[in-house]
Amino acid sequence: MKELAEKYDSCASEAKWRAYWEREGIYKFDKNSKKKLYAIDTPPPTVSGKMHIGHAFSYSQQDFIARYHRMKGENVFYPFGTDDNGLPTERLVEKLKNVKSTKMSRAEFVALCDKTIKEIKPDFINDWKIIGMSCDFSEAYSTIDAHSIKTSQLSFLDLYQKDLVYQHIAPSMWCVQCQTAIAQADLEDKDFDSTFNDIYFTVENGEKIIIATTRPELLAACVAIFVHPNDKRYTHLLEKSAIVPLFHHSVPIFPDPSVQMEKGTGILMICSYGDKNDVEAVNRRQLSPRVVFTRDGKMNALAGKYEGLKIKDARREILHDLEKEKLLVTKKAIRHTVNVHERCGTEIEFLSTKQWFIKILENKERFIAAGKKISWHPEFMRTRYEHWIEGLGWDWCISRQRHFGVPFPVWNCKKCGNVLVADKNQLPVDPLAAKPKGKCSCGSQEFEGEKDVMDTWATSSVSPQIILNWAKDKGYDIDFEKMYPCSLRPQAHDIIRTWAFYTIVQGVYHEGKAPWKNIVISGHVLDPKGESMHKSKGNTIEPGEVLKKYPADALRFWAAGSKLGDDLRYLEKDLFTGQKTITKLWNATRFCVPQFADFNGKKGKMEAFDVWMLSKLQKLIVANTENFEIYEYSKVKSETEKFFWITFCDLYLEIVKDRLYNSDARGKEAKASAQYTLSQCLLDLLKMFAPLMPYVTEEIYQSVFKEKKSIHLESWPIADKKLIEKDIEKKGDEIIEIISLVRKAKSERNLSLKENVKEIILPMNEKDVAGFIDDFKAVTKAEKISFGNKLSIII
């Protein structure tokens, strides 16, 4: 047992224990262990420059849970992964290296991505180690490593064989900035200033009608006009045709019940394609589409004189021309919400392209059913999941016309165009570099590899399969069958519609069941005003900056303060509160340690206040265990903090000082009783703080107790119900109440607490509280204690 230094040096201590944990493999997964498994489907953060405060927040929270389960004696499988493929990575590399992927060869760009990732990843991962994540970092994966590519391709082959994936030419969501197809889940809302324009069309009978639109550049793409069949204003126009202004092509006027009569002028122009309704309308009426722009968002030849202009420039020019030709009735400024691509903020368009889709619409019920089999924490997050599924309108488009991603294990026959998929044994495969095994059914051996890569979610959604070695290509065995489903998926609420949903889809399709037993949803970090943090708003907080001022334990302690699933404001004072708790823990230990010097570890007859204290401790253990079982780490934090600060420090430590300091007068046995209680409380408190503040608890444990290699390999305290003494607790509480009143009385008289009290008359039965009286007398500095009907404090 070592004396503790006067001050806790968090900086040195945290670095020391971090290195120790890694060197000693404290968090290493033991694949041969017979203990109960607890597998965590860790979120792989998207590799970006640095960890942000939201990461620090949510990863701390999942780490509390992981550490609790480890201490509970479970075999925790807690790998660490990084998501480093796909569009987000491409955009990062473009930014860091100041290049444009569209202006480079694919091979060149992929090589640059690989190189850049290698450069920045070690520092990036280090941020996670600094906050004290207890992952097994030797079980690290990247969503672009060979194992992940193989798993992802295997997943594709399995879906292909089960007829759950298909290739299809159809109008789908397209980002003209990223020049790729995207999925419904990749959309975001954004407000734009625009104009609502009333434009004249001329019907074949010469009548002029007015159509309202925000997108006049789509006039060239107009293929029909819809009016409501019951709209008396326009029934006479039905089955006639109209001439599109500026472009002079003729389009039919159809009745269609989807038209909302009260909107705009009640006349709707159908373009190929302005939105999802247009897509459906064109299909329903079997119209031949007029596509007017190119994949990079410029007008094409069909747009006549506007060819080559960007969409927005064309809009301005066309409005200008309409105005000049007196075809524009009015132009109203409006602000409206438009769907944009979440990665770049560009308004999405609809283009007919050939894409791969995973079928999801036909199995909505199965996904909802699988969601019901999972325990959601908090429960209401399941509702969000179900609503997302109910609102889905498209199958999952998984192909991206990009460079850096998992390739489709697919070739097309050059002769007949047939699709050939790779053989399982070929994986991982790059179809641009390799050839399929065998021939096409047409006899040809000439193939063209699929150039598209997969949506990054297509790979991250098989994270359970990746970590549990579904592809069976890891160097050693992790028994997929035994370990699937995982025990836990921790993640934030903003990716329920993507990561959680897609992972469930893959789980249902590959394994016929949900991928995890529990899902814990964390919230977001807000700025001090309660607003969301955005780089553009300039209100972001960098964990690196926070950690220059405060220990990682304090950051974690702050992160433990949000109720499960709740957002939390970043207020610096809360970091300070955490730091105070660390200091207090340190100083309380500094008080205890010298008291253990002459302690033989044996307990004799226990003093009343010690029984009282141990009883309260057992109750805390029960409460904390229950709360951790339901993932309520914030309640563990507040309960433990309250107990430590008030019950242990303010009350108990003060009460036992007399017995410890004056053992000659009070007796060796009374001292031993206090020593025993102190050491029990301190050890159990350290253990219960350990998941939240792994560093300071380790530092203290290693100095004072050191029964195992690490406090994090210690067992979580188990409550001894026999120690719960309701009666003594109640009596003790009554005495405590009076101690408070004595303190208050001194305080009101502006006296020091060590001031003597002449006499205290207790309104109690002497026999009931006899065991407490010596301690009570000492802590209140009372010269005389007597018993009567009414409380009286005579100073």
Next chain:
RNA sequence: GGGCCAGUGAUCUAGUGGCUAUGAUAGCUCCCUUACAAGGAGCAUGUCGAAGGUUCGAGUCCUUCCUGGCCCACCA
């Protein structure tokens, strides 16, 4: 427009039917007491968003409304 969550002292927050509503921060008063002044003791601060209702009893349950956040839809 639909859904979800929330509205508690100056600020943030605990509290899913039961004695005078938690704790933290800021404020004020006192105390350098041999773990801790980055501390301790104490004080003050609340019509628990509004209105109805259920109940012996409501911050807690129900209804309606108001406000905020998030998600989704619409966006001719």
